Amino acid sequence: MNDRLTTREAAELLGVKPATVYAYVSRGLLGSRRDPVGRGSTFDAAEVAALARRNRREAAAPSGELAVRTALTLIEPDRYWFRGVDAVELAGRYGYEEVAEWLWTGRLPRGTRFTAPPELLAAARRAVAALPDHSGPVDRLRVATAAAAVADPLRFDLSEESVLGAARGLIPTLVGSLPVLGTEPPAGGGEAGGHGLAGQLWPRLTGLPHDPSAVAVLDLALALLTDHDLAASTLAVRVAASSRSHPYACVSAGLGALEGPLHGGAGPLAHRMLLDVLERGGAAPVVADHLRTGRRVPGLGHRLYQGEDPRAGALFARLSALDAAAPALAAAREVVAVTARQGRGLHANVDLALAVLTVSYGMSAEAGETVFAVARTAGWIAHALEEYGERPLRMRPTGHYTGPRPPQPLP
Template identity: 80%
Template sequence: MTDPAAAPEGRLTTRQAAELLGVKPATVYAYVSRGLLASRREPTGRGSTFDAAEVSALARRTRREAATPPGELTVRTGLTLIEADRYWFRGVDAVALASRHRYEEVAEWLWTGRLPRGARFTAPPELLAAARRAVAALPEHSGPVDRLRVATAAAAAADPLRFDLSPEAVLGTARSLIPTLVEALPAAGQEHRGEGRLARRLWTRLTALPPDTDPVGALDLALALLTDHDLAASTLAVRVAASAHAHPYACVSAGLGALDGPLHGAAGPLAHRMLLEVMERGGAAPVVADHLRSGRRVPGLGHRLYAGEDPRATALFARLADLPQAGPALAAARDVVAVTARQGRGLHANVDLALSVLTVSYGMPVEAGETVFAVARTAGWIAHVLEEYGERPLRMRPSGQYVGPRPPQPLP
């Protein structure tokens, strides 16, 4: 097959594309068959052409991947940067953004790079009905991640368009899935069906106390602060699923599965229980001593990415300090930090401790922090899904280092 003498404006011939990519023309068509490039047959019938911008983007990706040391997986992302005890969403200070904008607006910023004022998420009736039926069928002792995972699967089954992976479709899924997850949870207080800010609707799933403006604002801040945090274990699981072009519901399910592990999602309930015990015993010293004596870590302290205090905790503590009802739990949290500091352990408060002040202060169940974290992080997972769909499919396929017996071995 020969190239036409010239390609239409903004298009490249097969030969031009091969030169830009540094490969043979036959390899260009191999890229087409693998879904890495889209070709267009020209009306003259003399060959195919390729979008110049798409070829250039693939060339840049290929050069970056070639420069990666063998065996090392790197994940390029333009979403969250963590550096010098601060973190940024798309280059904007994340704490400042979360302090000034609602969770829905922060989610839109991560998804699209735009900040629409007054963004609202609405649960479609068909998806919500399916999710509620599935959640209602679970045993009463089911945990929040159990409910969210089942609600996600039920919503996926009710959505015939779930396999549409175009950016517009994925955004539509995100804006409907998050409120579906919230409203599928059993109500603890007066329901707010499909209206108002998401934090207000989530509040009624976590506590029977009235959704007053200031505490709901603190919950909204927590959601916005927790939206994304680079490549945590659950986020990496999401990107692996997205790399295989699983639909967004399946990708979120992968994140929820990783979050359910004791090393990722269990910190919130542990910190909640510890604060209750500190308040009951009148001080943190005996509680901290019990944890250390039994060889357990003191929950809510330290973060591998921050040398000082977790900036999410700093922001949430500051908001909670303005709420009189949060006073006792906030004092208990500060006592925990002070006691461990006297022992020279050098650990600072993290967001799990700050979130536990909120959950303890307003009579929420011990798993409430886990629920808040999962709902908040769903927006970040979707942002990573959108990024990963734009990468080379199935790129997250490391090679195993075989350590078993060398073949041939006799049959057992």
């Protein structure tokens, strides 16, 4: 194959019309060079061949299914993996910030801590302080993200180094923008603060004193929730990144999808159900009420796991060592047992495990949603970085038009 191809040769290799070749050029998928001898353009043969292979792979995806290449998270029927490493084992040994770095870079810098840039944190706190008192946690995180973006003049730099720098500043900015309910730990994320970011998040979730064992469970929850393949919010992030939105805008897209009741909204339901079980002294009447009204029992079942969600199993194991978690943990296990007796075959998912933590330590029903959003921001950044390396605007499905056939009379 020659080093340069004519328009006709490129079109034949790609299996498209010559006009489509120029459309690829205008969309940034191909580079072109004017032919110094003829009047047309020439194209790099290797670049054309690579685009042809990519088009064939995407065309081979099952009909109606969007296939996205990713090297981040693999989910199997009973476990999941971060870059080929068992995610539960990784989260059990390393802190949230370290797991985030592994997901972003494939490296594990021990003891890494994220620090909020003062100008971003100040902007986020001012914006969040202006919200109504009834604002929810995702409301605050969305506003904090937008304010931090405006305060970062380098947000449009999509190089890996710049995006990672933004991520390491944004995540602690989100935590630092939330109102403090208890005693705020010392700044800097050292041992006095306890468990890095988890130690900073703890007093924003509960007014109870800093409990090192409970904060360690919170840190584990953050690490376990860092990523989970192409959940709805992550797909939204990749669509935004496909249009080359900056990382703050990508995170905003993820937060928007997360607030849906079928995604991030499941945690508060599980929290309220456990409180109801504890108040009524048993799970049977609570489960019966849910089934009688046609509602799903929250915190049970996951479409990607045949048995118990491995994230739930890891959290239950750690929570079982905490005396304060014993009543809520027993309530959760009773919910699972009652539904199992009915032959429903549903196992605990991570929402139920998070609810045990939030109920046990006097947190609000929305606390689990906060933990989820903060944790998943790291995964969203990882997916945005992957998408920046793909051809732009590839997340463009074709609509199947079902309206009236034209021409129709002008209204």
